[in-house]
Amino acid sequence: MAEIRKDPITGRWVIIAVDRSQRPSDFVHNQSVQNDGSCPFCVGAEDKTPPEIVALRPQDTQANKPGWKVRVVPNKFPALKIEGELEKHGVGLYDVMHGVGAHEVIVETPDHSLGMADLEVSNIADILEMYKNRLLDLSKDPRFKYILIFKNHGYEAGATLAHTHSQVIATPVTPINIKSELHGAREYFLMKDRCLFCDIIRQELMFGKDRVAIENELFIVLAPFASRFPFEFCILPKKHAHNYTSISEEEKWALADILKALLTRMKDVLNDPSYNFILHTSPRAEGPARPGYWQTLPYDFHWHIEIIPRLTRTAGFEWGTGFYINPTAPEEAAKYIRQWEIKKKEMNYMA
């Protein structure tokens, strides 16, 4: 079993594969994702994955057989394993626990050839519903302090299988970047008695809308003021909500719609870039306080989705400092995505 170790200087947690360590010769420079016809996520290959946890499928179809629209399975090579106790212990001045957690794969469509940008809005809405299902289900397990839903698209983003999928990792500690966001938002709330993210949305809509890439009635896509990466975007619900699981049916469809628009435009403008997609939600939806767990107040967080195209390389300066150099102003990035809409409309009028 893997170990979860804490860096004594920064407090950062690391999952270390102590049992099946990779040797130097294992780091092969394979510059593409697997795509050789033996895909374990395709229809008909349901027996190549561990048995499904849940699937969106008609009632007259059987589990682990074709017929599904969205399918959730345990990761065959999980970073953390679901069985066992944490057994937190010290090793001299170091802190360690067993690598207990959940690692699931959400196969987004039976069709191997499509990316998320190519899916129907209704298919994306189904995936978004499945995110809610996994968050609600896994948050019942008291061993888990945070549940991360994310997606790696393309080689540069770390994808290893081409068939489009999202991942779910539930961790027994609150990760450092999540803590940093939660702390920042709470400090602002304690100072202002308002949600930081709501204030950001209001400011972005009031002054020139320079960084607004797309918006609809319920959601806004922003190029963040201090974007770390070119064409980094953040999708936020306009109505305040700290936890993703409170998403309404209407919001789910509006989110599917704006996500489809953003991914389609990014694919077009940036020539199908690799990207990471990360859902940021508060640690727990509801329930009584548990000692040692982060307890979100109603206005000290605001869930959102971060989308980062992987167009540049991070180097020593970024690793050494956490201080990023972004060669594309967010105002420019937002303009490219906005202008796409105008151009598309012009084309539609002419047709």
Added chain:
Amino acid sequence: MAEIRKDPITGRWVIIAVDRSQRPSDFVHNQSVQNDGSCPFCVGAEDKTPPEIVALRPQDTQANKPGWKVRVVPNKFPALKIEGELEKHGVGLYDVMHGVGAHEVIVETPDHSLGMADLEVSNIADILEMYKNRLLDLSKDPRFKYILIFKNHGYEAGATLAHTHSQVIATPVTPINIKSELHGAREYFLMKDRCLFCDIIRQELMFGKDRVAIENELFIVLAPFASRFPFEFCILPKKHAHNYTSISEEEKWALADILKALLTRMKDVLNDPSYNFILHTSPRAEGPARPGYWQTLPYDFHWHIEIIPRLTRTAGFEWGTGFYINPTAPEEAAKYIRQWEIKKKEMNYMA
């Protein structure tokens, strides 16, 4: 001029090129570093760089002419510019300042064909002396709160020019990762009245030396207990010192020696990997307290060098959480570097 912007949620700073923004078409996927005979860092091409700031060269040679051993020049395309005032200001709830700072290049050798691992120990000692020179010189400028010295070797590490060089970036704010290290070390010091890094070194030497890759009388190379990356190493002086500039002549040679050994073994074991090299030192060497600047106490930091081979890709999980998955246990990584020595000795005895 670039802008330095602060992320209102996490407090992270970002340098944004607002004046010469890169467009989507600028992100060309060029998988190698420039190496076409027009190298601006080669002997005889001194006029292709801005005029030199300082160089190690015989007294009878002229500045910006051949004869130098190590040469420091301003970066021709600096992330931050040396001229101007910071003019800190607010934009609604956002914080901004002008992109003022220093960005220098330390050309490590006149020989285009060598990497740092291939250099003579005396050449490496010269480079280490130049690091001290740049830290002492730039720390006189009160606009700068931190000075980072780092090195990108190879494409995956973000290098754009093949000729081996280090970089210096002086920033008008203390970067978030540096702050996090300083805070962590200070908290430990306040709790224990001892240096955290000294305690780590003592523990690593007392129990089994599993994570000790190389050591000599004055330095130790550790695979950190919570390594984020395979074959990540940390070089620490055994004698406590918070600022690199206090390095003695004897320590400089011992460091050059152990650095040469580590880089040579890494090159051999990992097949000349791309890597980042980052010097972590306290923000200021000495002098009176300045409001708003980090003031290091004698025992609340311990300078060190971090070396990270770029063997794996970071994906959505890492970006989303700051929580890393490391497929190679640090104990394994240290063993490969240690065993190399044994093998080499065996070979030497046989010869």
